[in-house]
Structures are given as structure tokens and as C-alpha cells.
Amino acid sequence: MKTTVIVPTYNERENIERLVRLLLGLPGEINTIIVDDGSPDGTGAIADALAEEYPSRVEVIHRSGKLGLGTAYIAGFRRALAGDSGLICTMDADFSHPPATIPEMVAKAAASYDLVIGSRYVPGGRTVGCTPPRIALSWGANAFARVLLGLRAHDTTAGFRCYRRAVLEKAPLDQILSNGYSFLIEMLYHVQRQGWKVGEVPITFENRREGTSKISKSEITKALATVSRLFGQRLKYLGRKVPPAC
């Protein structure tokens, strides 16, 4: 199945070229869309050089500044939906998400899943090189989102995902209010509520070796606010049967 991989970038000069070359070398029909937010370190120029080298396989969206991960995904989704890929994946640029798992995710989606998550928290999945506070934060965010929102997936904050095209076509992208990391929770909430089938494949999540993290403390507060807002919405819907979208 033709697959587009969206990679949001902000200051990923050390990673982006190697990642794109690895992605293009994977089996299957894969192309990429890099969404760069005017990275001061020149990531955008490296991405442009890759797009020039592979005009039919690498596209770059340049945005004017650091506008946030959520809107970067949405910009990538819209560009991908203008093309003809049947599957649209997202992943970080920093090698925390192993590119070699993509064929397995694609195969699982092709075998009848609507969203496949590259997951740290299913048997066989693990986290390597992260500090205990970072692990605790991820674990806490997941537990909180799963309990309050009833999310069934185990890794609800993972940015490593493959969506079937129809899922994104039907997703209420205009209604998603969160723009940071909690965008991922909000998106998963809508996907599950619309009745799509979500699967997970185990990954080894490795802490980034190059470049720096963009997570800030305010993301924690924003995630708490997002989950609380969605919990309020869920309470309204509880008891009402929502017809599946597929």
C-alpha cells in the first residue's frame, strides 16, 4: 500500500538526512513529507536538498516559526490527503521511533487495522535510555488518559502511528483544539470514538542521541487540561450510542 510518512521537525539537523534516507530505503512504496517550523539550525535547507534529490518522494512544508506539533501534523495530513497514499504515518525525527518497524505497521494496517501505533507498552515493547522522571511522565500521562478517556490502546501518547487514509478524511481535524503533544491523545480519542479499529505493534523506544528535546514543562499542564476537557466531553456522550464511522 502506498505510504506517506510525515516527519515534523524543529532543529533536527543531525537527524533528518539519515532518517529520510533510511525511510526511502525501506521496502514498499514510501514517500515523506517533512513539516519544518523554520528551524534555526538549518533543518529546512537540508530537507529542501533532499526534496531536490528525490522530487517525487520527498516534500517539504515550511512554516514560519515554531507553531506547535499538533498543527504540524495537521498540515502534513492535509498535504498527504491531497496525494493518493492509502496509509499516512507520523514519526519523530530523532530516531526514538525505529524506521525498520514501519513495514510491520503497514502490514498490520493492510491486514485490517485502521490505525496502528508503534507502542512501548505492549508485550515486546520497551523504552531505552530515558531518565526515570521521563519514564514516569510518559507512564502517568498514559494511565491518566486511559482511565479518564477510556482509551483502549496502551501507548496513547505515541507519535509513531500509521493511519488508514479514510480515518484522516473523516477525522474532525478542525475541531481538535490541542496543539502540543496532547494532540496525540485528542486524535486517538476521536479515532476510537468514531469506531475505527486500533492496533499496536511493539517497538523499542530509544531516547534521542542527537539534538535536544522540545518538550517543555507547560506541555504537562496542557496535557492535563486536554484530558480534562475531553473527559467532560466524554461524560456528555456517555450513554449515547455513537455510530461507528466505518
Ligand SMILES: Nc1nc2c(ncn2[C@@H]2O[C@H](COP(=O)(O)OP(=O)(O)OP(=O)(O)O)[C@@H](O)[C@H]2O)c(=O)[nH]1
Ligand atoms: N514542525 C514542528 N516539529 C516539532 C515541534 N515540536 C517538536 N517537533 C518535532 O516533533 C518530534 C518530537 O519532538 P521531541 O523533542 O523529540 O519530543 P519527544 O520525542 O516527545 O521528547 P524526547 O523524548 O525528549 O525526545 C521531533 O521530530 C521534533 O523535531 C514544532 O513545534 N513544530
Ligand SMILES: [Mg+2]
Ligand atoms: Mg523525541
